[in-house]
Amino acid sequence: MAISESFDVIVIGGGPGGYICAIRAAQLGMKVACVEKRATLGGTCLNVGCIPSKALLQSSEEFFHATHALADHGVLVDGVKLDLARMQARKEEVVSANVKGVEFLFKKNKVVWVKGTARISAPGQVDVDGTSYTAKHIVIATGSESVPLPGVAVDERKIISSTGGLELAAVPKHLLVIGGGYIGLELGSVWRRLGAEVTVVEFLERIVPAMDGEVARHFQRALTKQGIKFRLGTKVTAARGGDDGVTLILEPAKGGVAEEMRADIVLVAIGRRPYTQGLGLAEVGVALDTRGCVQTDAHYATNIPGIHALGDAIAGPMLAHKAGEEGVALAEILAGQAGHVNYGVIPGVVYTAPEMASIGQTEEELKESGVAYNVGKFPFTANGRARAMGAMEGFVKILADAKTDKILGAHIIGPDAGTLIAELATAMEFGASAEDVARICHAHPTLNEAVKEAALAVADRALHI
Numbered sequence: 001m002a003i004s005e006s007f008d009v010i011v012i013g014g015g016p017g018g019y020i021c022a023i024r025a026a027q028l029g030m031k032v033a034c035v036e037k038r039a040t041l042g043g044t045c046l047n048v049g050c051i052p053s054k055a056l057l058q059s060s061e062e063f064f065h066a067t068h069a070l071a072d073h074g075v076l077v078d079g080v081k082l083d084l085a086r087m088q089a090r091k092e093e094v095v096s097a098n099v100k101g102v103e104f105l106f107k108k109n110k111v112v113w114v115k116g117t118a119r120i121s122a123p124g125q126v127d128v129d130g131t132s133y134t135a136k137h138i139v140i141a142t143g144s145e146s147v148p149l150p151g152v153a154v155d156e157r158k159i160i161s162s163t164g165g166l167e168l169a170a171v172p173k174h175l176l177v178i179g180g181g182y183i184g185l186e187l188g189s190v191w192r193r194l195g196a197e198v199t200v201v202e203f204l205e206r207i208v209p210a211m212d213g214e215v216a217r218h219f220q221r222a223l224t225k226q227g228i229k230f231r232l233g234t235k236v237t238a239a240r241g242g243d244d245g246v247t248l249i250l251e252p253a254k255g256g257v258a259e260e261m262r263a264d265i266v267l268v269a270i271g272r273r274p275y276t277q278g279l280g281l282a283e284v285g286v287a288l289d290t291r292g293c294v295q296t297d298a299h300y301a302t303n304i305p306g307i308h309a310l311g312d313a314i315a316g317p318m319l320a321h322k323a324g325e326e327g328v329a330l331a332e333i334l335a336g337q338a339g340h341v342n343y344g345v346i347p348g349v350v351y352t353a354p355e356m357a358s359i360g361q362t363e364e365e366l367k368e369s370g371v372a373y374n375v376g377k378f379p380f381t382a383n384g385r386a387r388a389m390g391a392m393e394g395f396v397k398i399l400a401d402a403k404t405d406k407i408l409g410a411h412i413i414g415p416d417a418g419t420l421i422a423e424l425a426t427a428m429e430f431g432a433s434a435e436d437v438a439r440i441c442h443a444h445p446t447l448n449e450a451v452k453e454a455a456l457a458v459a460d461r462a463l464h465i
């Protein structure tokens, strides 16, 4: 195959890992191409992940407020109706504006978007649908895909993945969500707010397994109050879809008597796995780990010189901002700089209401590693702004080293938790102590005062409780 063009860097995948790596590499003076097989840039995140799910979460929350919360504020609205077609159209508009934004950024930074499916034919060589390109560096940023569940075949009609869960044209009467992770709970929340009966079936005895246990228990109670039903310690072993819905077989996770359950729609959200299909990795000899992640060293280099990988395709939390940070770090490393990601300070957020946000170590992890710690907690019921907003569910929890007072972890459930956690991420990046945060003057009345109070509570000196 004749070589069509040569680049310093060819990034395979235009998601937040790939496109950010491409932009940063171009900013640093490299000649960069990004290959994307989708019709639009932005990857899972912008097309079928973070952005469309947040658009629907926002819209469904507006609907829920109009039907359930506004009267308490003295705002009376009669005849609230759901226009799901418009809600979905708005979601598409949001996605479209975002993906076009990435296209604009590529033009601005002179990143060449090669449209098509890439295959690494040799170190330094990438074939895209019959055209060959060479590069000093190849970056695998091909992301992830939903994990299939044996016995439950996704048809994107009655048995759907998260992608189908973002596109329903009617509110299901009963939505059964398999998997109590953040994707299942966010989509479950969307359809619950719009009127569906929602049951979450989870194999483990708890939801959101990576999050702090105390916060997760509070979270489950909050979602239960909203009418979401939970079947923990339960596995789905089979599902049969027909025109009138789906019949599922449920069994206790530990084994026991099976039962049948009916649902109109079943959402399979049991996790995601790296996607490297068709890339030619086996032929080139790129090593994968047992979970299918591309193996990399601390500099995102694979075992084959000149081939690098990042984002959901490698180990670590499958989060857009983790992928993006790796994109920047790798581009800087390729430019001879000291790119670095601090994996101890990567926030994780569940965008339900209340929101849930977490950073650093959980209480369970600290106990397991035998680290002595102090806990400071502050509830939103004692925060003036949360009361004014009518959003008092939840609390801020800070875990600090018992000897040094250094913040080791922070966990928030409550209004705008995803934004509030950024203050603690900043503090942790600077190696701050709980006292450092407690001594910062926080504006009144703000939700962030709950963060300050939790920091004060680490030393048993909270003022407003």
Ligand SMILES: Cc1cc2nc3c(=O)[nH]c(=O)nc-3n(C[C@H](O)[C@H](O)[C@H](O)COP(=O)(O)OP(=O)(O)OC[C@H]3O[C@@H](n4cnc5c(N)ncnc54)[C@H](O)[C@@H]3O)c2cc1C
Pocket: 012, 013, 014, 015, 016, 017, 018, 019, 035, 036, 037, 038, 042, 043, 044, 045, 046, 048, 049, 050, 051, 053, 116, 117, 118, 119, 141, 142, 143, 144, 162, 163, 183, 275, 277, 278, 279, 310, 311, 312, 313, 318, 319, 320, 321, 322, 323, 351
């Ligand atoms: C429903 C849902 C909600 C989510 N919400 C959040 C959230 O709120 N916050 C968050 O941080 N994360 C969220 N995520 C996760 C987030 O989307 C991923 O962590 C992120 O997109 C990973 O980025 P990436 O660049 O590694 O891969 P991706 O975004 O998956 O991008 C990879 C791209 O590579 C392309 N590709 C693959 N193979 C080839 C090939 N051979 N040739 C050319 N192109 C190829 C794919 O088409 C894809 O566009 C969510 C995910 C889902 C499914």
